[in-house]
Amino acid sequence: MSFINYSSREINCKIVYYGPGLCGKTTNLQYVYNRTNPDAKGKMISLATETERTLFFDFLPLSLGEIRGFKTRFHLYTVPGQVFYDASRKLILKGVDGVVFVADSQISRMEANIESLENLRDNLQEQGYDLDKLPYVVQYNKRDLPTVADLTEMREVLNTTHVPDFEAVATNGTGVFDTLKAVAKLVLTELKKGS
Amino acid sequence: MAGPQIVMYEEEFNQIQEVCEKLVKDANAIVVFIIDKNGQLIATAGEYENLDTTSLASLTAGNIAATGGMAKVLKENEFATQFHEGEHQNIHIQIVGQRVILVVIFDERSSLGLVRLRVRKASQSLTEIFERLVEKMQDPNMAAPLEEITDDDIDNLFND
Ligand SMILES: Nc1nc2c(ncn2[C@@H]2O[C@H](COP(=O)(O)OP(=O)(O)OP(=O)(O)O)[C@@H](O)[C@H]2O)c(=O)[nH]1
Ligand SMILES: [Mg+2]
Numbered sequence: 258m259s260f261i262n263y264s265s266r267e268i269n270c271k272i273v274y275y276g277p278g279l280c281g282k283t284t285n286l287q288y289v290y291n292r293t294n295p296d297a298k299g300k301m302i303s304l305a306t307e308t309e310r311t312l313f314f315d316f317l318p319l320s321l322g323e324i325r326g327f328k329t330r331f332h333l334y335t336v337p338g339q340v341f342y343d344a345s346r347k348l349i350l351k352g353v354d355g356v357v358f359v360a361d362s363q364i365s366r367m368e369a370n371i372e373s374l375e376n377l378r379d380n381l382q383e384q385g386y387d388l389d390k391l392p393y394v395v396q397y398n399k400r401d402l403p404t405v406a407d408l409t410e411m412r413e414v415l416n417t418t419h420v421p422d423f424e425a426v427a428t429n430g431t432g433v434f435d436t437l438k439a440v441a442k443l444v445l446t447e448l449k450k451g452s
Numbered sequence: 453m454a455g456p457q458i459v460m461y462e463e464e465f466n467q468i469q470e471v472c473e474k475l476v477k478d479a480n481a482i483v484v485f486i487i488d489k490n491g492q493l494i495a496t497a498g499e500y501e502n503l504d505t506t507s508l509a510s511l512t513a514g515n516i517a518a519t520g521g522m523a524k525v526l527k528e529n530e531f532a533t534q535f536h537e538g539e540h541q542n543i544h545i546q547i548v549g550q551r552v553i554l555v556v557i558f559d560e561r562s563s564l565g566l567v568r569l570r571v572r573k574a575s576q577s578l579t580e581i582f583e584r585l586v587e588k589m590q591d592p593n594m595a596a597p598l599e600e601i602t603d604d605d606i607d608n609l610f611n612d
Binding site: 268271438442 | 457458459460461462465466488489490491492494504506507510511514517518520521598599600601603605606607608609610
């Protein structure tokens, strides 16, 4: 749910990174955080377990610049990917304006990708959202690993609706900003339509 | 469909700001802020210059969301009030009109009793203001506020 403030001339939007455990959601945010000017970002908050698995969420506030005198601010969140944190995932989806689905390209994680994507659809639906009507992009992460699934195959299974999609290596930043820009652009375009 | 959006106009913003400033004084508080349930900061008053209000806002929203989830499991309505007592500072959190969250940070110069009392009064004013705001947001003449933005404007934002 975007928040448009005429008084401070700000547009605020919420983007959620979703995907199976260990697919690299937190790594995406960390890369964005490390590569953004201090004046364009706030503190990154990670509510994580002692083993650095996301427990509730990561949060990164980001400014992308001005449009017609309005400052655009994006709040990036990640969900915890581990299956048993489903209740938390639902909470974080509340008020979402755009979704990035981060898939783990390793063949061994294809099941987990599919399950997580179904879980995303279900949890959105529960709150009255339809993934097909939401600004939404897909990222195939960990392309640097030796045992990755074929890209065409991943597309067929994980991007049946042909939304913008990107190959990525979040640890070195490949594809990270392309993904973010694509979803941010979709969110602003949706706002312009006046939802 | 990107959920219903919140729009804040100058008039209501000023009224909300006034309520916050009055609450800081009346409750002897350090900081007062209002956020929506998604963690977007709406207004701040008091000594907030050295405070990371953006982080606090998102964490408070997360906290309220988690507590709301617990309430649901217990088949309770939401827990409208929370209080956290620290060694030096305390936080009082109140859900107002089921849509926004009023946060008061205070120390030994105030007391929980006083804060509670003043929060109750401020909540009433805020509820009225937000009701008016919602009416305004539903007015079709006020809607679609970003219509004048072009695709080029959006593209330009990303061409750096
Ligand atoms: N080789 C490789 N490793 C990656 C890549 N992206 C992330 N990783 C690693 O994968 C592990 C898990 O990454 P996280 O970002 O914590 O995963 P997550 O999706 O946030 O996991 P949860 O919080 O449990 O949902 C870390 O050790 C990362 O360094 C990548 O593109 N390539
Ligand atoms: Mg994580």
